[in-house]
Amino acid sequence: MNLYQPHLVKIDSIIEETHDTRTLKLRFLDPEVAAKFDFRAGQFGEYSVFGAGECTFCIASSPTRKGTIECTFKSVGKATNAMRGLNEGDTMGFRGPYGNSFPLDRMEKASMVFIAGGIGLAPVRCVIWNTLDLRDQFKDVTIVYGARSVADLVYKRELTEWEARKDVKLWQTVDPGGETPEWKHEIGFVPAIVEKAAPKADNAYAVVCGPPIMIKYTLPVLEKLGFPPERIYTTLENRMKCGCGKCGRCNIGPVYVCKDGPVFTAAEMAKLPGEY
Ligand SMILES: Cc1cc2nc3c(=O)[nH]c(=O)nc-3n(C[C@H](O)[C@H](O)[C@H](O)COP(=O)(O)OP(=O)(O)OC[C@H]3O[C@@H](n4cnc5c(N)ncnc54)[C@H](O)[C@@H]3O)c2cc1C
Ligand code: FES
Structure with a gap:
């Protein structure tokens, strides 16, 4: 399968958190993908609105709760505004999970x-x-x-x-x-x-x-x-494109936030170049 091809997910429910922030509960359309999907706390995904673009959000639900994933996003630009236009029952894309996790x-x-x-x-x-x-x-x-x-x-x-x-x-x-x-x-x-x-x-x-x-x-x-x-x-929430270590968009010196992060300790952050 193409690395960049998203899985199709259906919006099960929408919660309006604030005037500009929403939580979506998403369900994989393919039952085989749904059964195999697993992730760890701290990992993120690339969420897509067809024709509008992709954006990076953490997976905001717990891996202990199987069957659906949730994301919570603030509308700030092109893709997030398009996502805000979606309704319950609509289909969007998800690829991931990517990145490291909290060592629970x-x-x-x-x-x-x-x-x-x-x-x-x-x-x-x-x-x-x-x-x-x-x-x-x-x-x-x-x-x-x-x-x-x-x-x-x-x-x-x-x-x-x-x-x-x-x-x-x-x-x-x-x-x-x-x-x-x-x-x-x-x-x-x-x-x-x-x-x-x-x-x-x-x-x-x-x-x-x-x-x-x-x-x-x-x-x-x-x-x-x-x-x-x-x-x-x-x-860390550095801007990303591929999410999986291929494009070099997210790096801080030799560190790829999408692959080596996004979870870092304060000790690791102190060693990064620049102010993080
Ligand atoms: C690992 C990770 C996890 C994230 N988790 C969440 C989350 O759970 N919920 C959420 O709402 N957002 C999260 N973000 C930020 C989110 O990815 C961006 O807000 C989103 O991609 C913007 O897409 P857009 O097309 O709507 O904005 P664009 O049209 O691309 O940009 C709109 C404005 O937002 C700014 N912007 C875009 N991305 C970022 C960024 N990463 N950091 C700072 N400014 C940015 C742009 O510079 C521009 O000013 C996360 C980012 C990363 C890297
Ligand atoms: S987002 Fe492409 S290398 Fe990290």
């Missing part, structure tokens, strides 16, 4: 700290559900999630679900000025809330995804709390 087997028996900003919760949500579906294999689970405003929070129904769980500590925050009169959670930027939550670094891993500025100011907080850079993970 290495993280077993440890505490997990998930930190996300805005739509950065999409890749983290995949690992959160993967962890919660195997809950007895992990110690404490802490989630810190922030968005610019209440209207910008994604996966609101799941935030409610995580908040109600006794085995999850959830901290939700919005930037100052982004709150509504009903907002009962934190007001402040994600790094400050991580400092306030102060998750224990002992036998713990942190997964951090969000805008570069959030990551930049969160890493020193985690290091101050005692997290070594080898135990802090993030994903």
Whole structure:
């Protein structure tokens, strides 16, 4: 089969997360492909709208939930705007999974700290559900999630679900000025809330995804709390074309983000050329 030929997927359902962000649940049309399809938390795919183009999104659902995959995307340009025009029942393309993944087997028996900003919760949500579906294999689970405003929070129904769980500590925050009169959670930027939550670094891993500025100011907080850079993970979102190491679009020096990443530790990122 041609490397670039996508599998056909049908849109099972659409959730409007915010005014510009949607989650699609996708089902493979070919039952043989559906039965064989497997992926690991952190991997991504190339999603296509016929006649409009392809775009790269993480797989936002957990590999523990078979049968469908989900992506959550913000409409920013040509392909994502065309994707926003699709409806339930429509067919689109998917190729993947590509890239490396979060080493969940290495993280077993440890505490997990998930930190996300805005739509950065999409890749983290995949690992959160993967962890919660195997809950007895992990110690404490802490989630810190922030968005610019209440209207910008994604996966609101799941935030409610995580908040109600006794085995999850959830901290939700919005930037100052982004709150509504009903907002009962934190007001402040994600790094400050991580400092306030102060998750224990002992036998713990942190997964951090969000805008570069959030990551930049969160890493020193985690290091101050005692997290070594080898135990802090993030994903990079360099622009991609092939997704599988052929075109050279995504590289940072000798590192191909599509093949060697998109998941990197803070220790690995510190060795990359330029500011990452
Ligand atoms: C590994 C990976 C995972 C990703 N996961 C998600 C996800 O889960 N959800 C999601 O909404 N987006 C995600 N992205 C970003 C997404 O790929 C782009 O937003 C999308 O491809 C834009 O396509 P477009 O044709 O609509 O935009 P275009 O018309 O190509 O561009 C519109 C604007 O967006 C900018 N842009 C496009 N791609 C990127 C990028 N990678 N980084 C920064 N700016 C960009 C362009 O410079 C331009 O200003 C991910 C990217 C990578 C590499
Ligand atoms: S996207 Fe083509 S080599 Fe990485």
